[in-house]
Amino acid sequence: MGSGASRVAIGIAALWLAASSVPLFVVVPEATRGPARRSGVLTAYADLGRDVARLWRERRDLLMFLVASAVFRDGLAAVFTFGAIIAAQVFGFSSSEVILFAIAANVVAGIATVVSGRIDDRFGSRALILAALVGLVACGTGVLFIGTAQQGFWVLGLALCLFVGPVQSSSRAYLARLATPGREGELFGLYATTGRAASFLAPALFGLAVTIGGSTRFGILGIVAVLLAGLVLMLFVRVQRAQPASLGRA
Numbered sequence: 001m002g003s004g005a006s007r008v009a010i011g012i013a014a015l016w017l018a019a020s021s022v023p024l025f026v027v028v029p030e031a032t033r034g035p036a037r038r039s040g041v042l043t044a045y046a047d048l049g050r051d052v053a054r055l056w057r058e059r060r061d062l063l064m065f066l067v068a069s070a071v072f073r074d075g076l077a078a079v080f081t082f083g084a085i086i087a088a089q090v091f092g093f094s095s096s097e098v099i100l101f102a103i104a105a106n107v108v109a110g111i112a113t114v115v116s117g118r119i120d121d122r123f124g125s126r127a128l129i130l131a132a133l134v135g136l137v138a139c140g141t142g143v144l145f146i147g148t149a150q151q152g153f154w155v156l157g158l159a160l161c162l163f164v165g166p167v168q169s170s171s172r173a174y175l176a177r178l179a180t181p182g183r184e185g186e187l188f189g190l191y192a193t194t195g196r197a198a199s200f201l202a203p204a205l206f207g208l209a210v211t212i213g214g215s216t217r218f219g220i221l222g223i224v225a226v227l228l229a230g231l232v233l234m235l236f237v238r239v240q241r242a243q244p245a246s247l248g249r250a
Contacts, residue, residue, distance in 0.1 A: 064233070071229050075226035087153060108158050135160075140224040142156045206223060
């Protein structure tokens, strides 16, 4: 795919995003604003520190989930970030083939996310997260041993994407069930913050694995290591339903 076609594809994606945003602005009502509160960067970090300390004292398992999810979410991000690099450099995908694979991967992940809702309702978010992480580790490890066959990468890559969407959606559903009524925004803010704090793990391990192994193929081990670490941390999570906790209160 030439540079001109790539620019057209990016333009179409931008238009699609803009069009898809219209229902949000038209249908979803604006939340009622409370009194404005001025705070600087230092104040924001002080508030964050107090919230984390409060979770450590009162809801340590919830804090453990935030840490575990931050780790495996970084692995999930790396699947899409470095998947294209592995496809191109190891399996010889052209730029057009990489885009086709990305489209197929997102479709598979979307369908799997919808289907996984019933599994989540039946067995619980934690069980689904653990099962999906096991699937991600298994499929990711398999990519290391399939040579350079593009067909093998298509099969294992799309199989891996079956588990990406369910992990992401169930993590948010799990957190929503645990949130103290009226404090959901603060807890999801912590969820986002911890995710950013761990965002260096997969890129660092990917680069380290490539450097040690001498090939881009070995980078998959760095991604798998992050997913496996998230899986291990998730095994220690034993969070009960939210109580009238004081997260965010003085």
